[in-house]
Amino acid sequence: MTSMPSLDHQATAKPQNLFLRTLKLLGPGIIAVLSWLGAGDLITSSVAGANYGYAMMWVLAVSLLLRYLIVNIIARFQLCNNQGMTILQGYAQLNPVFAWFMLIYALLMGHLMNAYMIKGAGESLAMLFKIDQPLLCSVAVVLAVWMLVGRNIYSMIEGVMKVLLAIMTLAFIALAVMSGPDVTGIIKGTIGFSIPPDEGVHGALLVAVSVIGAVAGSIANFVHPYVMRQKGWTGPQHKRIQRNDLLFAVFVGIIINLAIWIVGAEILRPNGIEVKTLADLGKALEIYFGPIGWYVFFIGVFATLFASISGKTTAFPMLITDAFQHVRPGRREKFGKEFHHDPMHKWFMLFILVTPLIWSMPGMPDFVTLTIGVSALNIIGLPVISLGLLIMSNQKSLLDKQYRNNLFENIALLFATGLALWVAFQLGVDLFT
Incomplete structure (x- = not known):
């Protein structure tokens, strides 16, 4: 006769099962971290820390808060609008522009x-x-990504990459x-x-703009809802x-960005190491760990x-194809709602994977x-993204009251718009004077 499991065993099994179920459900956020982190956060945070210590830590704090609010509002709109719209459809219904x-x-x-990223x-x-x-080596990277993305073996490769990323983190x-x-310096910063006087190769304002662009203004923030859709999170219940x-x-992003910034401020800066190349950043780990x-x-x-x-080559074409099908609505009727069925989807993948090789x-x-220049360019899109999001996330015709923005979220989106316009103006003045 098989013995019944003890009460103690049942008590411990439930929390373990709950923990495993929770880990299994977590997914789009992990992919979002991989998509967000890249070189943008790595370089901008290390350069800011190495050149300016903690003086501009407020830029990182504001950017991370805005990232959470913007991505959460984007995700909530896609999950809770009563028309089943994607985030791109939400923008498109405001104006075809x-x-x-x-x-x-x-x-x-x-x-x-x-x-x-390919260059790095x-x-x-x-x-x-x-x-x-x-x-x-950059050509080899592009070929490897093209061969692996969308194939079963990629999930195994991605698992290895996550482990290596975790080790570096x-x-x-x-x-x-x-x-x-x-x-104390972190709190004061x-x-x-404040924007400190320029030090090193890259000016303080440019570095500040690149941090805001890489974190809050990055169009990679739009990756999250498309990954949610693939996960099967499609309604208010999710x-x-x-x-x-x-x-x-x-939270993971905060820990990683803060650690990189501290390394720049506490190791690179005191040793007079400016981050001009990847090797300069590698010196920090070499100094302590050999x-x-x-x-x-x-x-x-x-x-x-x-x-x-790999993440951008997978997710960006979905956003691009979605936008293209709004510009050419007959394609959605012809190829359906699955973006990869549209032949242009593969061409978009090829474009954002192969053409960047010219920069290498x-x-x-x-x-x-x-990296700093491209991250700063993200600021161009932030006013349009935040203003459009402000309007659509308050539309009574699409969202029930509990799913529309609260006062704080509306203020945050207005602040993001104002901040982006101000830093873009200041950067323009700085460049042309």
């Missing part, structure tokens, strides 16, 4: 964001294999703790709201798990960039400069 804007903007930024992945691979052929967190961060999943993702730290950094950076390139050719801007 939004569909055109999102089509052109997503194509441009998909190309440019993959440009610095190629340089990382060249450093690891100690060969002076970064362009050849833990190394940065350990390094940040070991360096003895100046908590978070509430300081609102709670979506919010918790996003909170988890943002040669193994150098390898952990470059393996982790390659994993981060490879996963981000000799004579193009270096990796750090390209």
Whole structure:
């Protein structure tokens, strides 16, 4: 006779099963972190910390808060609108101009964001294999992504990349703790709201704009609702798990960004190391962990960039195809709601994966400069995105009262619009005077 499980065993089994179910449900947020992190957060946070210490920590704090609010509102609209609209359809119903804007903007930024990531992945691979052929390595990265994306083997590769990313992240967190961060300096920088005098190669205002663009203004924030859709989260019943999943993702993002910033402020800055190349950032881990730290950094950076390139090559074409089908509505009727059925979807994938290779050719801007410049360009789209979101997330015809914005969210979207316009104006004045 089989014995019955003890009460103690049943009591412990329930929490374990709940924990495993929760881990299984978490997913879009993890993919969002991989898509967000990339080189943008890595370079902008390290450059800001290395050049300006904690003086501009407020920029990171504001950007992370805005990222959570903007992505949460985007996700809530897609889950809770009574017409079953995607986020792009929500923008398009406001005015056809939004569909055109999102089509052109997503194509441009998909190309440019993959440009610095492919360049960085190629340089990382060249450093690891100690060969002076970064362009050849970038081509290898593009070929590998194209062969793996959309195939069953990619899920296994992605799992390996996540482990490598986790190792690098833990190394940065350990390094940040070991360096003895100046908590008082962090607090002062978070509430300081000041732009310090220029230091190093990249001006303070440009760095501030690149942080805001890489974090709050990134069009990669639109990846989240499309990944939710693939996960099967399609209605108001998924609102709670979506919010918790996003909170988890943002929390992980805060830890990673803060650790990288602290490394820049506490290790690179005191040692007079400016982040001009990937190797400069790798020196931080090498100083504390020796040669193994150098390898952990470059393996982790390659994993981060490879996963981000794969994520953007998978998710961006969905947004682009969605926008294209609004500009050409007959295509949705012909090919249905599954974006990959539209032949243009594969061409969009090829465009944002292959054309960025031109930025890896000799004579193009270096990796750090390209990353900061492209991250700063994200600020162009933030006013349009936040204003459009402000209008559509308050539409009574599409959203019941409990799903519309509260006062704080409306103020935050207005603030994001004002902040983007102000920094863009200041940057323009700074460049032309």
